[in-house]
Amino acid sequence: MDNTRETLIEIEGLYQIFGPDAKNVLPKVKAGASKEEILAETGHTIGLQDINLSVKRGEIFVIMGLSGSGKSTLIRHFNRLIDPTAGKIKVEGDDIMELPVKELTTFRRHKMAMVFQHFGLMPHRCVLDNVGYGLLIKGEKRAEWKPKAVNWLETVGLGGYEDQYPSQLSGGQQQRVGLARALCTDAEILLMDEAFSALDPLIRSEMQEQLIDLQENLQKTIIFITHDLDEALRLGDRIAVLKDGKLVQVGTPVDIVLKPEDDYVRAFAKDVNRARALTVQTIMTADTSKLEGISAKDVRDIFPADRGHAFVFNNNAYQGVLTKQQLDDMQDDDLLEKVLIKVPTVRRTNLLQDVIPLSLNTRFDLPVVNKQGELKGRVEASKLADVLSP
Amino acid sequence: MIDSSWLTEFPDMSRRELLAIRQSLDSAYRTFSRDYGESIENFFDPLLYFLVWFENLLIETPWWLVLAAIVGLVYAATRSWKLCSGVLAAFLAIGYFGMWEDTMRTLSIITVCTILSICIGIPIGILMARSDRAKSIITPMLDIMQTMPAFVYLIPVVMLLGIGRIPGVIAVVIYAIPPVIRLTNLGIRLVNQETLEAATAYGATPTQRLFGVQIPLAMPTIMAGINQTIMMALAMVVVASMIGVKGLGQPVLKSITNQYFTLGLLNGLAIVALAIIFDRVSQSYAKRAQKHLEGTENG
Numbered sequence: 001m002d003n004t005r006e007t008l009i010e011i012e013g014l015y016q017i018f019g020p021d022a023k024n025v026l027p028k029v030k031a032g033a034s035k036e037e038i039l040a041e042t043g044h045t046i047g048l049q050d051i052n053l054s055v056k057r058g059e060i061f062v063i064m065g066l067s068g069s070g071k072s073t074l075i076r077h078f079n080r081l082i083d084p085t086a087g088k089i090k091v092e093g094d095d096i097m098e099l100p101v102k103e104l105t106t107f108r109r110h111k112m113a114m115v116f117q118h119f120g121l122m123p124h125r126c127v128l129d130n131v132g133y134g135l136l137i138k139g140e141k142r143a144e145w146k147p148k149a150v151n152w153l154e155t156v157g158l159g160g161y162e163d164q165y166p167s168q169l170s171g172g173q174q175q176r177v178g179l180a181r182a183l184c185t186d187a188e189i190l191l192m193d194e195a196f197s198a199l200d201p202l203i204r205s206e207m208q209e210q211l212i213d214l215q216e217n218l219q220k221t222i223i224f225i226t227h228d229l230d231e232a233l234r235l236g237d238r239i240a241v242l243k244d245g246k247l248v249q250v251g252t253p254v255d256i257v258l259k260p261e262d263d264y265v266r267a268f269a270k271d272v273n274r275a276r277a278l279t280v281q282t283i284m285t286a287d288t289s290k291l292e293g294i295s296a297k298d299v300r301d302i303f304p305a306d307r308g309h310a311f312v313f314n315n316n317a318y319q320g321v322l323t324k325q326q327l328d329d330m331q332d333d334d335l336l337e338k339v340l341i342k343v344p345t346v347r348r349t350n351l352l353q354d355v356i357p358l359s360l361n362t363r364f365d366l367p368v369v370n371k372q373g374e375l376k377g378r379v380e381a382s383k384l385a386d387v388l389s390p
Numbered sequence: 391m392i393d394s395s396w397l398t399e400f401p402d403m404s405r406r407e408l409l410a411i412r413q414s415l416d417s418a419y420r421t422f423s424r425d426y427g428e429s430i431e432n433f434f435d436p437l438l439y440f441l442v443w444f445e446n447l448l449i450e451t452p453w454w455l456v457l458a459a460i461v462g463l464v465y466a467a468t469r470s471w472k473l474c475s476g477v478l479a480a481f482l483a484i485g486y487f488g489m490w491e492d493t494m495r496t497l498s499i500i501t502v503c504t505i506l507s508i509c510i511g512i513p514i515g516i517l518m519a520r521s522d523r524a525k526s527i528i529t530p531m532l533d534i535m536q537t538m539p540a541f542v543y544l545i546p547v548v549m550l551l552g553i554g555r556i557p558g559v560i561a562v563v564i565y566a567i568p569p570v571i572r573l574t575n576l577g578i579r580l581v582n583q584e585t586l587e588a589a590t591a592y593g594a595t596p597t598q599r600l601f602g603v604q605i606p607l608a609m610p611t612i613m614a615g616i617n618q619t620i621m622m623a624l625a626m627v628v629v630a631s632m633i634g635v636k637g638l639g640q641p642v643l644k645s646i647t648n649q650y651f652t653l654g655l656l657n658g659l660a661i662v663a664l665a666i667i668f669d670r671v672s673q674s675y676a677k678r679a680q681k682h683l684e685g686t687e688n689g
Contacts, residue, residue, distance in 0.1 A: 109593030120588030
């Protein structure tokens, strides 16, 4: 992954203790008393304990944990639906714990949008008014936000449903409305609280795909909560594993699967069918260097020195693979298309199981392209093999 | 031996002491009502004018015009011709049996009492829903209002304001307001937490949450409360007639003292007819206003 992105959200020393006298219990928790001791002694429940994490701009950050691990509590701290007992929540360097009520409202209106497990739609408003809700409460006129809302509804595949009420839609459709509502506000940060957990498996995987597709163009910062490791691996650029209110491990999907830091994460990772859980995204080498041209002389000077083969494009359309050997054997005016080897392309979102046969059929790397056919990176067979053999 | 009569008889206070308490409280209240009665009465004057005006309007307007207006209102609220024809038949029967004027008086006082109850009750219900402390204070008060025999609180009201329409309205409102308060509170508290969270997350202010989410979603429950309030107001018609509120209650009262069985029955039936009309119309209006609930559940 790209590690050069700047940090957008930072959480430092976050504690959440539930009970009437949380502030006074805090020192005991900080001193290291266990959850059970605190409960027995004071009747307080520890929700979150010493959470430190940072989310980078433009990444999908997944927080994974089983029920009761505190993940839904944690995500509600990002927009202060819940106030922590102690700790700092910094967005672009400003501690949002310091914000007075009015500025907090402004912050929520402009910076963050949220998608809920059970959709959280307004049953008394039609679909269009639900999608435009974020803009409506900012005081924007209906005429101003309507085209935007209609547009987002079409993007999520619900064009024509504007005048329906949420209760007339299926669960999957309702969550699409929830997603459109979040996107309609143009907020940079998207909080998704078990957004797909209430949907059946087929719809869920459809929605995951849609989210990945959208993210490719939008580049939002997404904080995604889930209890499903397969989902976490599929969506996440980085994953934080939460257990009993503590962060156990934070890392890339590959780290979580291949280098679990303790038994808890190991137990999770063990059952994962890696070929089905990991996508090309997790193993691809980001590399957009390509050869652009039609004859040997066009590409001779730009052929990467350290590589045995390279991808050839013409007018931004993928043509095939050219090896160093082939190039060396060619005359300047020879046309490339005569020698190019037709290696199929893959998408960032393809599952490894779909890529394995393609990779086995060729001795070259597979090119990774986006929807528009632009080169984004490559899949090396050795990395694929590394990931698949535990 | 020490006096042990407390074992067999309750050690109550002496009659003289009790009398002293009663007298001092009574005279204190009498002084209060003598000093402030008039200004309190003046305070209620606008309400009295409105009551009289509304009553006269209903009585002095030709009956067919009033009837047309009522049926028109019913149609506007329910869009049901069936209900309209039922209402028409009921009012024609009432008029035919000579109870038109009394019915109009009762209609006017019930309408005013209901509007008053809603205007006072819904804000109190909202307050109760927002603060647990307010709830713990108001709930016992509502319990008292609902269980205290109406005659008991009629006494101070009559002492203060005399006999007439205003004390009647106050008595009816005291008796009828608890349901709308309770159900407003309940309705707001039952609003789906995630929906409310969603509103907060998108930056809704408390006012926007209240009017944009909580009240609309609590509306079915609030409407049930309003419906109950109307029913209870109608139930008070006879009691109110004892302190000089004219209307369908007075003939009933007369029937009790003189054993006029048929007169009592007819007027009683007229009250029942009013109750059914109010009930069906308000319920059907509430249902029509909540059209989003009609969607087929297929989640």
